Amino acid sequence: xxxxxxxMIAIALLAACATPVPPPQKLRLATTTSTADxxxxxxxxxxxxxxxxxxxxxxxxxxxxxxxxxxKGDVDVVLVHARASEDKFVADGDGINRLDVMYNDFxxxxxxxxxxxxxxxxxxxxxxxxISKASAPFVSRGDNSGTNSKEKSVWAAAQITPTKExxxxxxxxxxxxxxxxxxxxxxxxxxxxxxxxxxxKSKLPNLIVVVGGETINDNKDKTLLNPYGVIPVNxxxxxxxxxxxxxxxxxxxTSAETQKKIGxxxxxxxxxxxxxxxxxx
Amino acid sequence: xxEIISLTLFVSGVxxxxxxxxxxPLGAALALRTIPLKKIIGLIIYTGMGLPPVVVGLAVxxxxxxEGALGWxxxxxxxxxxxxxxxxxxxxxxxxxxxxAVENVNPELRLQIRSLGATPNQxxxxxxxxxxxxxxxxxxxAFGGIIxxxxxxxxxGGNIEGSTxxxxxxxxxxxxxxxxxLALALGGVLLTLTLITNxxxxxxxxxxxx
Numbered sequence: 001x002x003x004x005x006x007x008m009i010a011i012a013l014l015a016a017c018a019t020p021v022p023p024p025q026k027l028r029l030a031t032t033t034s035t036a037d038x039x040x041x042x043x044x045x046x047x048x049x050x051x052x053x054x055x056x057x058x059x060x061x062x063x064x065x066x067x068x069x070x071x072k073g074d075v076d077v078v079l080v081h082a083r084a085s086e087d088k089f090v091a092d093g094d095g096i097n098r099l100d101v102m103y104n105d106f107x108x109x110x111x112x113x114x115x116x117x118x119x120x121x122x123x124x125x126x127x128x129x130x131i132s133k134a135s136a137p138f139v140s141r142g143d144n145s146g147t148n149s150k151e152k153s154v155w156a157a158a159q160i161t162p163t164k165e166x167x168x169x170x171x172x173x174x175x176x177x178x179x180x181x182x183x184x185x186x187x188x189x190x191x192x193x194x195x196x197x198x199x200x201k202s203k204l205p206n207l208i209v210v211v212g213g214e215t216i217n218d219n220k221d222k223t224l225l226n227p228y229g230v231i232p233v234n235x236x237x238x239x240x241x242x243x244x245x246x247x248x249x250x251x252x253x254t255s256a257e258t259q260k261k262i263g264x265x266x267x268x269x270x271x272x273x274x275x276x277x278x279x280x281x
Numbered sequence: 282x283x284e285i286i287s288l289t290l291f292v293s294g295v296x297x298x299x300x301x302x303x304x305x306p307l308g309a310a311l312a313l314r315t316i317p318l319k320k321i322i323g324l325i326i327y328t329g330m331g332l333p334p335v336v337v338g339l340a341v342x343x344x345x346x347x348e349g350a351l352g353w354x355x356x357x358x359x360x361x362x363x364x365x366x367x368x369x370x371x372x373x374x375x376x377x378x379x380x381x382a383v384e385n386v387n388p389e390l391r392l393q394i395r396s397l398g399a400t401p402n403q404x405x406x407x408x409x410x411x412x413x414x415x416x417x418x419x420x421x422x423a424f425g426g427i428i429x430x431x432x433x434x435x436x437x438g439g440n441i442e443g444s445t446x447x448x449x450x451x452x453x454x455x456x457x458x459x460x461x462x463l464a465l466a467l468g469g470v471l472l473t474l475t476l477i478t479n480x481x482x483x484x485x486x487x488x489x490x491x
Contacts, residue, residue, distance in 0.1 A: 061457055068459030142442060144458045164443035171442040173454035174435075182439055185347055185357065 024055045027245045028075040030067075032146060033175035035079060035228070036060030038195035038274050043265050048252050054245060062175070063145040070094055070231065073238025077246040079253075081193075081228040082146035094238070095231035097247070099254050100278035102262050103227040104194050105219050106150055107212030109180070109204075110136075111187035119210045123221045124191070125157045127211045132160050135168040137188035141179050142171030150226065151191045157223070180204055193226055195274040198266060215272050227278070230254070254278070286470065289447040290478075292360055293428040296367035300375050301420055303368075308379025308419070309405050313391070323380065329373025334366075334426075338433025341366045345437065358445060362437035370430060371423040378422060382415020383408055417485050424482065428475055448474075 035041065036058060045056050059066075059075060063082045070078040071094045078095060080086060089095045108124050110116075116134040118127035131138050140162070141148040155162060162169040172182055176196040183190040184204040194216065197209070212219045230250045235243035252258055259277035266274035311322065343349050345357040345365075356362040386408050394404050409416060431449035438445035440454065448471045455464040 062459070064459030065457045066459075068461065143454060170439075173440050173442065173446070173450070173457075175457075182358070 022053065024049070024053050025242065025245055026057060027054050027077065027242060027249055028057045028059065029077050029079060029249070030059045030061065030065075030069040030075040031079040032063050032066055032081065033060050033177065034145070034147060034193050034196050035081070037175070037177045038193075038199050038266075040195070040262065040265050040275060044258060044261050047258065047261070048249060051252070052245070052248055054249075056249075062143045063149075064143070070233045073233060073241055076233055076242045077249055078231045078233065079228065080146060080231075081226050082149055083227065083229070084149065085146075086229045086231060089231060093236075094234055096234040096236075097250065098229050098231045099250050101228045101230050101253055102259075102275040102277050103225055104275050105212065105216045106147065106191050106224040106226055107194050107197055107209045107219070108189060109183065109192055109197060109207045110189035110210045111206055112208055113187065114210060116189070118189075121211050124154045124211050124224055125221075127189075128154050129158045129160065131168075131189055132158070132162070135166070137168050137170065137186055138162070139179055139183045139186065139188045139190040140169065140171045141176065141190075142173045143175075145176075146226065147176060147191060147193055150224070154191070154223070180207070183207060195266075198270040198272070198274055201270075216276065228275075284443065285446050285448055285451050286474070288360065288445070289428065289449075289471070290474065292363045292434070292447060293367060293424065296364045296371055296427055297420065297424050299364070299368050300371035300423055304372050304375030304423075305379050305409065305416060305419075306405070308376040308416075309383050309409055311376065312380045312383035313401075313405060313408065323377075326373050326377045326380070330377050332370065332373065333432075334370050334430045335432025335436070337369050338366050338436035341369065341433065342436045357437065358439040358441060360438070360445060363434045363445065363447070366433040366437050367427040367430065370433065371427050374423040374426055375419050378419030379409075379412075379416050382412040382419065385415065386411045413488075414486055417482060420485075421479055421482050424478060425475060428471070428478075 041058055049055060059069065061069070063080050063085060066078055066080050067085050067089050069075045070089060071092065078089070079101065086098060090098055108118070108127050110118065116131045116136040118130050121127045140151055164171060170186070170188065172179060176192060177200060179190055180192055180196065180200050181203065184206045187206050212221065212224060230253050232243060232246035232250055233241045235241050259279045262275050263273050263277045266272065311319070341362060342357070344351045345354065345362050346352055356365065390411060391404060391408060394407050399407065429449065431453060434447055435450050435453065438450065440446050440450040448467055452464045452467045455467065
């Protein structure tokens with residue numbers, strides 16, 4: 001009897017210690033593989049999780065899928081870099097209160113040998129034309145991602161339509177990390193966002209930046225800028241989402257303190273920032 | 282689409298044929314002959330049946346990569362690499378299940394045939410014919426395993442449009458593009474293909490015309 005009584009006291013004490021802290025709220029964030037691969041989220045999310053007693057579940061998928069997850073209400077907030085898709089997402093009523101978060105740029109990388117002789121051309125458009133003319137191997141993400149959309153717009157500007165019949169054009173339908181590894185293996189050209197490029201560079205010994213310079217300030221091709229947007233999912237259309245927490249997240253992401261942190265990410269590891277906060281524009 | 286379907290059948294078909302030609306006789310031999318370390322070899326084969334396909338893909342990738350031991354073959358990102366990976370995945374399944382099927386044939390039968398003067402090879406083929414159902418099950422299981430596999434073929438094949446894209450990797454792509462409807466439809470096509478192939482494989486169960 002005495003034993004049972006002490007046990008009950010112990011359990012009651014434990015329960016009392018456990019109750020004051022409510023369990024963390026969950027926020028489901030759909031973002032792109034490029035964003036996730038850069039490592040930025042691991043760097044900034046702990047601050048949000050601590051400040052708001054939340055746990056952020058990051059679902060990193062292709063841009064198309066990330067938007068689709070938001071459109072189905074399967075996530076609470078979306079962070080992507082494909083303006084046309086984002087605008088459609090909001091216009092369809094699936095997302096609401098889009099905010100600019102940060103931007104970086106795209107670079108054209110290729111083998112050191114540079115068979116198409118594009119090194120240090122000013123615009124990607126000219127480089128793409130030269131690559132097509134030389135039938136030099138070019139890898140495309142081929143997955144309707146933000147990066148893929150940018151690539152397609154550059155081909156359109158150069159008035160070239162690459163097709164799978166062209167043996168030098170390899171459309172592999174995969175994420176940025178895998179695409180860079182593939183390009184490294186095949187010694188081919190590819191368009192990459194600078195963030196992923198910088199964080200993966202050490203694993204890509206055969207590749208160098210051929211168009212776009214070593215930092216975003218050196219990039220003379222302004223069409224290669226890559227802006228990111230955060231969009232909470234509209235709870236009016238998708239009642240199950242945590243709109244309140246998603247809004248807090250969007251506001252926190254664009255707050256002065258977080259924006260400063262975003263601008264610092266990568267400096268010590270790569271010698272330059274991977275992303276530029278929107279507020280610095 | 283047609284290209285993707287025909288490549289899927291080609292890669293898995295060739296891999297299955299190779300795994301069958303190597304695996305069935307090996308499986309029978311393992312069951313019929315007394316060899317040292319038989320139990321350990323059996324254990325390794327059974328473990329091989331549970332080998333994660335993506336790990337096989339990674340190993341094959343490392344070997345076929347530019348700096349890898351077999352990089353000179355130039356097979357990476359071609360159907361040859363995909364077939365290689367699928368053979369490695371299928372082989373333990375074919376060997377393991379064939380061994381099991383052969384072991385389940387009545388041992389009296391073996392003594393009977395031997396007493397009639399059969400050579401060891403003739404013994405093996407007769408027993409295999411008796412174990413037909415189990416051997417067909419082995420082939421069907423291996424086929425199901427490799428045609429539905431996605432990790433290895435994605436790694437060693439590269440999912441290149443027009444040359445190494447198969448149904449499973451296409452499904453992954455359409456999913457990441459957000460086109461769930463098309464991904465499901467491709468899944469349906471894959472299931473139908475497997476159904477049709479198994480229909481023909483199961484016809485091997487018929488007793489040989491004597």
